[in-house]
Amino acid sequence: AQSVTQLDSHVSVSEGTPVLLRCNYSSSYSPSLFWYVQHPNKGLQLLLKYTSAATLVKGINGFEAEFKKSETSFHLTKPSAHMSDAAEYFCVVLSYNFNKFYFGSGTKLNVKP
Amino acid sequence: GAVVSQHPSWVICKSGTSVKIECRSLDFQATTMFWYRQFPKQSLMLMATSNEGSKATYEQGVEKDKFLINHASLTLSTLTVTSAHPEDSSFYICSAGEGNSNQPQHFGDGTRLSIL
Numbered sequence: 001a002q003s004v005t006q007l008d009s010h011v012s013v014s015e016g017t018p019v020l021l022r023c024n025y026s027s028s029y030s031p032s033l034f035w036y037v038q039h040p041n042k043g044l045q046l047l048l049k050y051t052s053a054a055t056l057v058k059g060i061n062g063f064e065a066e067f068k069k070s071e072t073s074f075h076l077t078k079p080s081a082h083m084s085d086a087a088e089y090f091c092v093v094l095s096y097n098f099n100k101f102y103f104g105s106g107t108k109l110n111v112k113p
Numbered sequence: 114g115a116v117v118s119q120h121p122s123w124v125i126c127k128s129g130t131s132v133k134i135e136c137r138s139l140d141f142q143a144t145t146m147f148w149y150r151q152f153p154k155q156s157l158m159l160m161a162t163s164n165e166g167s168k169a170t171y172e173q174g175v176e177k178d179k180f181l182i183n184h185a186s187l188t189l190s191t192l193t194v195t196s197a198h199p200e201d202s203s204f205y206i207c208s209a210g211e212g213n214s215n216q217p218q219h220f221g222d223g224t225r226l227s228i229l
Binding site: 103 | 117119147155156157158159162204206208217218219220221222223225
């Protein structure tokens with residue numbers, strides 16, 4: 001079975017400081033992992049994906065994530081937060097067997113001026 | 114990039130009416146589309162997987178007679194909430210996948226459904 005756990009429901013950072021959003025996964029297979037961002041009353045936008053190629057994945061808007069198999073983690077980072085980064089972020093694992101997405105519970109990122 | 118268009122974006126209607134939500138893949142073909150429901154401050158819950166030309170596959174606990182799904186073409190899936198009641202008020206989001214199973218899903222902007 002596949003699942004993801006997002007360890008923090010809320011993260012608050014100051015503008016210009018680093019961002020770390022944590023995600024741990026559980027998968028019976030080599031997983032495909034994704035990070036999506038959701039702005040209020042909007043659908044989801046893909047930030048980046050990991051599909052068994054390079055373990056350090058670079059995404060849009062300066063975000064990146066590192067796949068660590070030994071830690072079963074796929075944390076999302078950004079060196080310097082911008083006000084426009086304030087949103088909710090979802091870590092997602094894809095099931096190869098059933099072509100389903102399993103969503104984490106989400107982390108709401110607040111960026112203070 | 115791939116675009117999924119969802120319509121309408123917001124619906125307010127009386128209890129007992131039926132509401133149809135459309136999900137279109139604008140620049141790619143989608144043999145499979147997915148319907149999610151999102152309650153306030155919660156994550157997305159998969160309701161059903163919509164397969165072009167065949168019956169949808171519903172997740173456990175989702176009433177198929179309540180949430181009718183039609184996927185008549187490779188670019189259009191519809192979700193009809195029949196005889197809607199206030200407890201059906203929610204944010205409904207569709208997505209479509211490209212190609213093989215390890216590709217990301219592309220999401221519509223969602224439909225906010227409010228039943229009075």
